[in-house]
Amino acid sequence: MHVVVCIKSVPETTQVAFNPDTGTMIREGLGTIINPFDMYAIEEALRIVERHGGRATVMTMGPPQAAQELREAMAMGCERGVLLSARAFAGADTWATAYTLSAAIRALGGADLVLCGKQAMDGDTGQVGPGIASQLGMAPLTYVWRIREIEPASGRIVVERLLEEGTEIVSAPLPAVVTVLKGINTPRYPTRRGLRRARRTELEVWGPQDLPGIDPECLGLSGSPTQVVRVFSPEVRAGGVRLFEGGTLETAADALAEQLIADRLV
Numbered sequence: 001m002h003v004v005v006c007i008k009s010v011p012e013t014t015q016v017a018f019n020p021d022t023g024t025m026i027r028e029g030l031g032t033i034i035n036p037f038d039m040y041a042i043e044e045a046l047r048i049v050e051r052h053g054g055r056a057t058v059m060t061m062g063p064p065q066a067a068q069e070l071r072e073a074m075a076m077g078c079e080r081g082v083l084l085s086a087r088a089f090a091g092a093d094t095w096a097t098a099y100t101l102s103a104a105i106r107a108l109g110g111a112d113l114v115l116c117g118k119q120a121m122d123g124d125t126g127q128v129g130p131g132i133a134s135q136l137g138m139a140p141l142t143y144v145w146r147i148r149e150i151e152p153a154s155g156r157i158v159v160e161r162l163l164e165e166g167t168e169i170v171s172a173p174l175p176a177v178v179t180v181l182k183g184i185n186t187p188r189y190p191t192r193r194g195l196r197r198a199r200r201t202e203l204e205v206w207g208p209q210d211l212p213g214i215d216p217e218c219l220g221l222s223g224s225p226t227q228v229v230r231v232f233s234p235e236v237r238a239g240g241v242r243l244f245e246g247g248t249l250e251t252a253a254d255a256l257a258e259q260l261i262a263d264r265l266v
């Protein structure tokens, strides 16, 4: 089996600031980590390869510094690492990100399974995984908290998806895209041997020229159908307590209801 894991390099804090003019995150001075959900995707990929044979490739699209997250995934056991980094890719929205990652998966010769996290802890949309599935014509299996079985011979996968009201068991044909939840497994720590191997292995850095058949008009900010119009923090409102006293419980409740209606809160 060839399992491709897509990981995103994210700031190690949620206290990020945005450039109000460009609508992009101010990344300078921020340390980065592998998006926490993607750690579970890496671990799941490694377990699948250990059980069924094959290889795991880890891939990220991001600035050159994202190489450090790829190396960490390789130290955990991923055999190959691909960094998609070029000026043309910058500013991509979720559609352009999924387009670029899909083109890279095709350039790798395809995958039997693509694993992603449920969502990125900075962008938070949860759209990239289903976007890849749509671009590659694969089954999208989201919110997966358990992979029950994979049958490479019959080409099927059975997963458990977490819903608000319970669990859904879904069987789908391979190849498929699975987005995983926290708790599906416990990610391993890199071993010393893995760290040495990751340091020695050369990372592959790809640009648009490495993606055959790609349409340059669909890349990066200019190829993104969505544009950030404005980024702002909600105004902080002064708190306060107002007591509706006097009279009976009913008259106090009526006064409260009138106030809520007047303030357009109900």
Ligand SMILES: Cc1cc2nc3c(=O)[nH]c(=O)nc-3n(C[C@H](O)[C@H](O)[C@H](O)COP(=O)(O)OP(=O)(O)OC[C@H]3O[C@@H](n4cnc5c(N)ncnc54)[C@H](O)[C@@H]3O)c2cc1C
Pocket: 006, 007, 008, 009, 024, 025, 027, 035, 037, 038, 041, 059, 060, 061, 062, 063, 084, 085, 086, 087, 089, 090, 091, 092, 093, 094, 097, 101, 115, 116, 117, 118, 119, 120, 121, 122, 123, 124, 125, 126, 127, 128, 129
């Ligand atoms: C030069 C450069 C600069 C960039 N700068 C920024 C930036 O400042 N802020 C920012 O948020 N993004 C940046 N990106 C990345 C890209 O724009 C985002 O990845 C994309 O918008 C993802 O949206 P999301 O965070 O909502 O992901 P979600 O849809 O919430 O992510 C779900 C899952 O999809 C996968 N995934 C998401 N993004 C990537 C990725 N880039 N590579 C591999 N797998 C991925 C992961 O498995 C993740 O768990 C940059 C990219 C490049 C090339």
